[in-house]
Amino acid sequence: MLLVISILTLIPIVIWASIEPLSLRFLDVNTATTSIGQILGLAGMTLFSINLILAGRFKFLDKYFKGLDKVYVHHSKIGSLSFSLILFHPIFLVVKYLSISIREAGLFFVPFLNMPITWGIISLILMIGLLSVTLYINLKYHVWKLSHKFMILAFFFAILHVLNISSDVSRSNLLNYYILTLAFIGLAVSFHQAFLNKFLSKKFKYKIANIKELNENVAEIEMEPVKEGINFENGQFAFFSFQSEGVSSESHPFTISSSSKDNNLKITVKNLGDFTGLLKNLKLGDKVIIDGPYGNFSYNKVESKDQIWIAGGIGITPFLSMVKNLGSEYNVDLYYSVKENKEAVYLQNLKEISEKTPNFKFNLWEAKDKGYINGNAISDRSNGLDSKDIFLCGPPSFMESLKNQFLSLGVDLNKIHYENFSFFD
Amino acid sequence: MKKLATVSLFIFGVVVTAILVAGLLIYQNKKDNQKVNSQTGNLVQNTINNITSTGKNITLDMTEISKHNKQTDCWMLINGKVYDITSYFGSHPGGNANMLATCGKDATDAYKTQDPYATSSGSRTAHSSRARNLLDNYYIGDFNQTIISNKKTTSSATNSTNVSKTDTQVAEGATTIPNNQPITTSGSITLSTAEIAKHNKQTDCWYLISGKVYNITSFFGSHPGGNSIMVSSCGKDATAAYNTKDPNATSSGSRSAHSSNAVALLNNYYIGDLNQTIGQQKVTETNTVVAPVTRGDDDGEYDD
Numbered sequence: 001m002l003l004v005i006s007i008l009t010l011i012p013i014v015i016w017a018s019i020e021p022l023s024l025r026f027l028d029v030n031t032a033t034t035s036i037g038q039i040l041g042l043a044g045m046t047l048f049s050i051n052l053i054l055a056g057r058f059k060f061l062d063k064y065f066k067g068l069d070k071v072y073v074h075h076s077k078i079g080s081l082s083f084s085l086i087l088f089h090p091i092f093l094v095v096k097y098l099s100i101s102i103r104e105a106g107l108f109f110v111p112f113l114n115m116p117i118t119w120g121i122i123s124l125i126l127m128i129g130l131l132s133v134t135l136y137i138n139l140k141y142h143v144w145k146l147s148h149k150f151m152i153l154a155f156f157f158a159i160l161h162v163l164n165i166s167s168d169v170s171r172s173n174l175l176n177y178y179i180l181t182l183a184f185i186g187l188a189v190s191f192h193q194a195f196l197n198k199f200l201s202k203k204f205k206y207k208i209a210n211i212k213e214l215n216e217n218v219a220e221i222e223m224e225p226v227k228e229g230i231n232f233e234n235g236q237f238a239f240f241s242f243q244s245e246g247v248s249s250e251s252h253p254f255t256i257s258s259s260s261k262d263n264n265l266k267i268t269v270k271n272l273g274d275f276t277g278l279l280k281n282l283k284l285g286d287k288v289i290i291d292g293p294y295g296n297f298s299y300n301k302v303e304s305k306d307q308i309w310i311a312g313g314i315g316i317t318p319f320l321s322m323v324k325n326l327g328s329e330y331n332v333d334l335y336y337s338v339k340e341n342k343e344a345v346y347l348q349n350l351k352e353i354s355e356k357t358p359n360f361k362f363n364l365w366e367a368k369d370k371g372y373i374n375g376n377a378i379s380d381r382s383n384g385l386d387s388k389d390i391f392l393c394g395p396p397s398f399m400e401s402l403k404n405q406f407l408s409l410g411v412d413l414n415k416i417h418y419e420n421f422s423f424f425d
Numbered sequence: 426m427k428k429l430a431t432v433s434l435f436i437f438g439v440v441v442t443a444i445l446v447a448g449l450l451i452y453q454n455k456k457d458n459q460k461v462n463s464q465t466g467n468l469v470q471n472t473i474n475n476i477t478s479t480g481k482n483i484t485l486d487m488t489e490i491s492k493h494n495k496q497t498d499c500w501m502l503i504n505g506k507v508y509d510i511t512s513y514f515g516s517h518p519g520g521n522a523n524m525l526a527t528c529g530k531d532a533t534d535a536y537k538t539q540d541p542y543a544t545s546s547g548s549r550t551a552h553s554s555r556a557r558n559l560l561d562n563y564y565i566g567d568f569n570q571t572i573i574s575n576k577k578t579t580s581s582a583t584n585s586t587n588v589s590k591t592d593t594q595v596a597e598g599a600t601t602i603p604n605n606q607p608i609t610t611s612g613s614i615t616l617s618t619a620e621i622a623k624h625n626k627q628t629d630c631w632y633l634i635s636g637k638v639y640n641i642t643s644f645f646g647s648h649p650g651g652n653s654i655m656v657s658s659c660g661k662d663a664t665a666a667y668n669t670k671d672p673n674a675t676s677s678g679s680r681s682a683h684s685s686n687a688v689a690l691l692n693n694y695y696i697g698d699l700n701q702t703i704g705q706q707k708v709t710e711t712n713t714v715v716a717p718v719t720r721g722d723d724d725g726e727y728d729d
Contacts, residue, residue: 020522024496030516038520080426084433091440096516098444100559106448109441114518114553128434135427165518 001064005050005078008182012042015175030096037092044085045162045179048155049186051078056189057239057291067296069237069253069420083131086124086158116164123157130154142250149194152187159183204230204290208282209264214345217271218314219280220257223288224264230290234260234321235299237419238292240267246281251291255393255419257317259324265290268345270314297419298322299330302389304415308382309334310373310402312394313343318419319393320346323353323360330359333382337365337373337394375405385411392418484571487531494529496521500565501532507570508563536560567628615702618662625660631696632663638701639694667691 016038017025025035054061054075062068090109097105111118133139133147162179206223213219230238239251258266299307299322309319309332316336326332334354338344344364354362363381365373379385390406392399399418406416483489485507493500499511501524510524517524519539527535537551552560566572614620616638624631624640632639641655648655658666668682683691697703 020525024521024525027496027514031514031521034521077426080430084429087433087437091437094440094444100516102444102448104448105444109445110449117518128437131430132434135430 001061002074005047008050009043009046012046012175012178013039015172015178016042019172019175030099033092033095037089037095040085040092041089042175042179044082044089045158046182047078047082047085048158049179049182051075051082052152052155052186052190054078056193057294059294062294062296067419068294070296073420079131080135083127086127090120090124116161119157119164120161123154123161126150126154126157141252142248145250152190152194155183155187155190159187204228204292206265206288206290208284208286208288211282211284214268215342217343218268218345219271220266220268220345221282222258222264222266223290226287229263230265230293232256232260232293233298233300234325235297235318235419236293236295237297237318238290238294241289241291242282243287243289244282251289253294255295255297255317255321256293257320259321261325268314268317268320295419297391297393297417299326299332299389299391302415302417304387304389305330306388307332307391308378308385308388309391310337310378310394311335312337312373312392312398313339314345315392315394315398316344316346316350317393319391320349323350323357326357326360328359332359333361333363333378335363335365335373335378337367337398340366340368373402375402375409379409385409388415390416392416396420482571484569485566486569491529496525496528499524499528501527501530501536502568503532503536503560505568507565507568508560509565510560510563513559513563561627567626613702613704615700616697617700622660627656627659630656630659632658632667633661633699634664634667634691636699638696638699639691640696641691641694644690644694 024031026032054071057068061071065071065074094105094108097108107113108117109121111121130147130151134144139147159180162183205226207226208221209224210222211219212222232238235255237253237255239253241249241251243249254267254269256265257268258264297318299309307330309322311319311334319334323332323334334350336344336347336350341347341364347364350362354360367373370377375385382388385406390411392402399420403416403418407413487502490500490502490507492498493509493511496514497511499509499514501508501510514521514524523535523539539552618633621631621633621638623629624642627645628642630640630642630645632641645655654670670683
């Protein structure tokens with residue numbers, strides 16, 4: 001899939017290179033910098049378009065990237081790359097103006113002197129503003145998500161810029177169609193995703209059946225289907241949009257913690273961000289619209305039946321769902337890492353299941369007593385890690401640290417599975 | 426990847442801020458100066474192109490223009506004027522290919538419509554006034570004019586970056602400007618309005634001001650108010666324009682009059698009175714008074 005994206009990005013550069021002999025493209029400093037600037041613009045624009053498509057919550061992306069969470073990880077990386085390329089696009093183009101005079105160069109950055117360039121400037125200003133918010137400010141999830149939707153506006157101005165600027169893009173029909181087709185697909189997808197998704201795509205309607213506080217910070221929300229129930233695999237997640245007063249209806253991803261065999265759906269919500277704080281405004285009977293399921297975090301999708309599951313705090317939720325359906329042919333060691341005992345929700349349930357299920361071994365790890373959980377300790381307790389599949393779910397730093405420890409212990413990267421929740425909370 | 430974005434953002438911020446500050450704020454003060462200099466450089470360039478006695482005469486006809494039809498040697502005919510835009514390649518916001526398409530051709534329509542194929546004139550927009558000012562830097566001569574060519578004509582970079590180097594040559598170069606003057610008739614001429622009207626371009630510009638005729642051709646490039654404001658009155662009665670510093674003299678009085686210094690300078694370009702008959706010699710003589718003009722340009726700067 002990344003190969004496909006790379007090829008899609010290289011195509012416009014190849015077309016660009018074929019329009020005019022390269023010797024003329026790189027004749028001197030002015031032409032060379034202009035050419036690099038154009039390449040950066042083309043590649044940045046292509047990646048921007050692709051990124052909008054990636055944000056489209058498509059099932060096929062969920063499948064090819066092995067989980068929508070991974071798609072978002074790539075979305076973030078490609079977005080940063082695209083942003084960087086686009087930032088350097090005017091920097092390289094201004095060089096030729098600098099060779100005329102510094103004043104000409106200054107005027108190049110001044111809006112409203114030249115409309116096509118102005119569109120580009122507007123787009124760039126929007127991008128810088130919105131992405132600074134994304135990269136450097138920790139906003140409430142639904143505020144951030146709303147702000148991020150304005151990237152579509154930045155993209156729209158970028159399209160105007162591409163359409164109106166007289167350059168190779170406007171001269172070569174092939175390049176023109178390529179860039180614009182991709183751009184309009186991106187625009188359509190993002191527009192649909194941001195505004196029309198609520199009405200058009202298939203959603204499941206549920207209503208809140210029960211809210212149970214597991215401890216002071218964690219609550220379990222149980223929902224029952226209004227009509228048709230969602231069909232998911234244990235360990236998957238979905239986007240939940242609560243139609244309650246005092247709660248943002250912006251959809252949020254949560255792992256489903258109930259078993260796929262249950263009629264009712266459960267999610268377990270920690271009072272992390274401000275949104276989750278608002279969950280206390282939920283009332284029984286409130287409508288919930290669910291988009292999903294997504295994710296590839298499932299014990300039955302890997303080759304080994306010998307598995308190690310490691311949960312950090314609230315990251316226990318996918319395992320909770322998985323353990324309820326665990327087949328007898330599996331042999332699973334679950335490590336549940338918490339700061340202290342009282343933080344461990346579902347402790348009683350897990351202990352009970354472990355007593356009834358001989359092939360499921362439950363280990364509580366209290367960091368307060370034993371220090372942070374580590375790869376060696378797990379390896380010792382589980383009699384080695386050979387050919388075992390390892391599942392990680394927890395805070396990003398927790399997963400990153402354990403992943404690196406396992407890699408240094410010789411575990412193959414393909415054997416380590418993790419769900420990236422960093423994007424979601 | 427976040428690091429990459431951060432670093433890029435930082436570099437972008439520094440570069441753009443630096444250029445904007447340098448280009449717009451610091452240069453604001455020197456703006457007029459810059460303009461004068463760049464056009465002085467320009468004038469010098471034209472002069473240099475014409476100065477060489479070793480060069481050969483070439484006529485800027487279509488045959489000659491069509492020889493310069495590639496990116497590394499590109500001439501264009503635009504509105505009856507010939508430009509060598511070779512050194513502008515790489516600087517064109519519309520890209521190189523658009524320009525390349527009309528190298529060695531009549532690019533008037535293409536230039537007007539920003540469409541090299543000028544297929545649907547009117548649908549595309551004209552170049553900005555900024556672009557037009559830039560174009561002047563690449564002017565070689567008029568269509569069918571005979572100029573003395575040296576090698577430089579085809580490849581020299583004609584822009585303001587040369588100014589500092591060429592500035593010192595102004596006095597020396599400018600004295601030869603009469604080479605540039607397309608005045609070929611000998612004997613005497615009468616300074617009638619009809620005669621004055623013939624001298625209506627930057628390379629040959631006469632003014633009628635308060636009943637006196639001035640050949641201010643060699644003053645181009647030295648005018649603190651820029652060239653374009655002067656060129657519009659060439660071949661005309663410029664009395665009102667001169668008094669108001671407004672070429673269109675639409676609202677006389679609203680603009681201020683020229684300084685006494687400027688008035689003194691103007692006398693250097695005096696040819697004769699309206700309808701006076703003078704010897705041809707007189708016309709060319711005035712042109713040699715360029716050196717003091719160049720020095721005087723600093724004074725004009727402060728007055729303005």
